[in-house]
Amino acid sequence: MDELLDATAALAAEYLNSAGTRPVARPVSLEEMVAAIGTDLPDEGVDPLRVVQDLARDADPGLVLTTGGRFFGFVEGGVLPAARAADWLASTWDQNPGFYALSPAAAAVEEICRRWLCDLLGVPGTWSAGFTTGAQLANFTGLAAARHHVLTEAGWDLERRGLFGAPPVTVVVGRERHATIDRALRFLGIGSDQLAVVDVDDQGRMRADALATHLTGGPTIVCAQAGNVNTGAVDPLGEICDRAHAHGAWVHVDGAFGAWAAASPELKHLTDGLERADSLAIDGHKWLNVPYDCGVVLCARPDAHRTAMRLAADYLVRDGERHGSDWTPESSRRARAFAVYAALRSLGRLGVAQLVERSCAQARQIAETLAADDDVEVLNEVTLNQVLIRLGDDERTRRAAAAIQRDGATWLGTTSWQGRVAIRISVSDYATDDAAIETLVAALRES
Ligand SMILES: *Cc1c(COP(=O)(O)O)cnc(C)c1O
Numbered sequence: 341m342d343e344l345l346d347a348t349a350a351l352a353a354e355y356l357n358s359a360g361t362r363p364v365a366r367p368v369s370l371e372e373m374v375a376a377i378g379t380d381l382p383d384e385g386v387d388p389l390r391v392v393q394d395l396a397r398d399a400d401p402g403l404v405l406t407t408g409g410r411f412f413g414f415v416e417g418g419v420l421p422a423a424r425a426a427d428w429l430a431s432t433w434d435q436n437p438g439f440y441a442l443s444p445a446a447a448a449v450e451e452i453c454r455r456w457l458c459d460l461l462g463v464p465g466t467w468s469a470g471f472t473t474g475a476q477l478a479n480f481t482g483l484a485a486a487r488h489h490v491l492t493e494a495g496w497d498l499e500r501r502g503l504f505g506a507p508p509v510t511v512v513v514g515r516e517r518h519a520t521i522d523r524a525l526r527f528l529g530i531g532s533d534q535l536a537v538v539d540v541d542d543q544g545r546m547r548a549d550a551l552a553t554h555l556t557g558g559p560t561i562v563c564a565q566a567g568n569v570n571t572g573a574v575d576p577l578g579e580i581c582d583r584a585h586a587h588g589a590w591v592h593v594d595g596a597f598g599a600w601a602a603a604s605p606e607l608k609h610l611t612d613g614l615e616r617a618d619s620l621a622i623d624g625h626k627w628l629n630v631p632y633d634c635g636v637v638l639c640a641r642p643d644a645h646r647t648a649m650r651l652a653a654d655y656l657v658r659d660g661e662r663h664g665s666d667w668t669p670e671s672s673r674r675a676r677a678f679a680v681y682a683a684l685r686s687l688g689r690l691g692v693a694q695l696v697e698r699s700c701a702q703a704r705q706i707a708e709t710l711a712a713d714d715d716v717e718v719l720n721e722v723t724l725n726q727v728l729i730r731l732g733d734d735e736r737t738r739r740a741a742a743a744i745q746r747d748g749a750t751w752l753g754t755t756s757w758q759g760r761v762a763i764r765i766s767v768s769d770y771a772t773d774d775a776a777i778e779t780l781v782a783a784l785r786e787s
Pocket residue numbers: 415473474475476477518520566567568569594595596597623635
């Protein structure tokens with residue numbers, strides 16, 4: 341076992357040490373990768389060391405270097421050293437936080453992270469927390485709690501009677517919501533034609549004044565957003581909460597990456613009102629820089645959260661214990677909070693704020709540098725860590741991104757913004773430094 345672990349650690353170190361020089365990504369087809377990695381399923385087992393060494397060698401051309409600071413596509417985030425190491429231990433320990441009896445340690449770490457996250461994000465320390473695969477399931481969980489609560493208020497016992505025949509629930513979303521909101525709602529029995537879609541401003545922020553027509557006093561859920569995936573803009577959360585709560589509506593905030601602004605004294609003003617929301621989804625694997633997979637749902641109404649998720653089984657001992665399965669849709673699952681604990685403790689309060697502030701300062705620096713170029717147009721107000729640019733026309737912008745993706749020095753993706761093709765630059769890796777930014781700017785200028 342020691343030999344296998346040492347060899348694996350050496351492979352990991354080799355990968356991490358190559359981060360400065362290896363291509364961020366290589367164009368490679370699925371067929372090529374399957375051919376490189378796959379063999380026929382062996383009848384006889386293969387030596388574990390050989391399995392791991394072959395895998396590391398053969399998978400290499402298809403590995404995308406989302407860590408290391410030169411990846412600016414989507415909103416990805418790198419991996420902090422302490423988080424990576426703690427995540428190794430989580431796999432080694434094979435802990436299941438679904439039930440207290442299966443890991444008092446994982447339960448304790450989830451409880452500690454719950455307290456720390458409430459503190460960092462400036463929400464009341466009474467909020468409940470569930471550790472999910474990502475913001476998709478955090479959105480699902482928060483919206484499930486919302487659905488339970490608004491139907492309970494309308495006198496409907498959702499857990500017993502189900503959704504058929506229930507009073508209609510009005511779900512209000514901004515035109516610029518993330519696609520995972522639609523999918524979460526679909527899983528919850530709410531289809532796309534049933535959404536009340538409200539207008540957004542030029543940065544993609546929900547217009548709070550446009551909410552009025554949809555707030556009629558019936559069971560209502562408002563889905564707000566902190567961090568538009570294109571512009572980084574944050575909805576006016578305080579005004580949305582005030583208006584929605586005046587009519588008894590639940591406010592869920594999809595804050596996958598943007599809610600981390602709340603952890604920075606400098607940027608906190610962007611998320612004013614977050615503490616008055618009813619539920620919040622955030623990602624760990626994006627801006628907090630923990631490995632995949634990790635998201636967190638926080639909820640101002642622990643009872644609604646738990647009733648919506650609760651797994652009832654006679655053999656589960658419950659009193660005074662934390663069962664992870666009460667707070668997420670999963671039963672057994674990965675102990676992903678160990679990595680969250682390690683990330684938060686290794687950064688400290690100041691380190692979390694600095695991580696967020698530094699990314700935002702780098703985004704501003706990138707925008708200012710590029711805006712000085714004749715053929716570059718910066719399309720958004722850079723208030724957070726997202727920069728949207730356009731080079732000439734749609735065709736030229738697409739070609740530039742494709743050339744950069746082929747080259748491998750850095751990675752940028754395209755998006756569509758207000759009907760035009762744009763390149764999206766997301767700064768969310770603690771490892772992004774001046775050299776990485778120079779590489780990005782040079783790649784764009786040469787493309
Ligand atoms: C990334 C993202 C999601 C989905 O998060 P996953 O971690 O991929 O599940 C949801 N909402 C927003 C705003 C995001 O940026």
